[in-house]
Amino acid sequence: MAEAPSDRSTVKRYAERATYDRAAVHAVLDAGLVAHVGLRTDRGYPVVIPMVYGRRGGELLLHGSAASRLLRNARVPSVEVCATVTLVDGLVVARSTYNTDLLYRSVVVIGEAIEVRDLDEKRHGLEAMVDHLIPGRNADARQPTEKELRSTMLLRLPLTEASAKVRTGWPIDEEEDLALPVWAGVVPFRTVYDPPLPDPDLVHPVEPPPYLSPYAGP
Numbered sequence: 001m002a003e004a005p006s007d008r009s010t011v012k013r014y015a016e017r018a019t020y021d022r023a024a025v026h027a028v029l030d031a032g033l034v035a036h037v038g039l040r041t042d043r044g045y046p047v048v049i050p051m052v053y054g055r056r057g058g059e060l061l062l063h064g065s066a067a068s069r070l071l072r073n074a075r076v077p078s079v080e081v082c083a084t085v086t087l088v089d090g091l092v093v094a095r096s097t098y099n100t101d102l103l104y105r106s107v108v109v110i111g112e113a114i115e116v117r118d119l120d121e122k123r124h125g126l127e128a129m130v131d132h133l134i135p136g137r138n139a140d141a142r143q144p145t146e147k148e149l150r151s152t153m154l155l156r157l158p159l160t161e162a163s164a165k166v167r168t169g170w171p172i173d174e175e176e177d178l179a180l181p182v183w184a185g186v187v188p189f190r191t192v193y194d195p196p197l198p199d200p201d202l203v204h205p206v207e208p209p210p211y212l213s214p215y216a217g218p
Helices: 022-031 069-075 119-133 146-150
Strands: 034-040 046-056 059-065 078-093 101-115 152-158 161-167 185-188
Touching (some): 022 046, 022 078, 022 161, 034 059, 046 078, 046 119, 059 119, 078 152, 119 146, 119 152, 146 152
Antiparallel strands (some): 034 078, 046 059, 101 152
């Protein structure tokens, strides 16, 4: 296991579940769809907002509207944020309610988010985000206009201070609880994607592209 990149990114609670390996961090980020981003507003109180994201090398790309009052705080010229991505893999049913848990994979990233202002760089960043959400879509769909690019805010968050935490395995019950006549085990979760539904306004009889039939996630 690699060492924690900083004290504030060091996992303290259940440290044995933590990893700071870049490949492990990237694997969780590449499998997720939504990041919850916490930042302090200009009024002094914290907020957490869900954001679509993508990963490009060693940085997280966060997408939002340039009209967002919260995201406008990032223009100064950077804003310190904490971004989290969590994937839930199952329910851990223990013999005691105290030991009830989840199977999960999560990543926490702390750092200075910087706004991408160059339009070409922003375009490439948005392409990376679309490729993350729907691999192959960039080749088919219309690309954003200059006006659309200017109305979109894109933030770059380096993955310098990132940690991953993973919970796997069975319930961890107290020794004295093992003999209780209570069922214990794991309820696995899996994400199921339904077949794509055509937009009623489709003008041409176009079949769903292969990357959507079936959609397999990011």
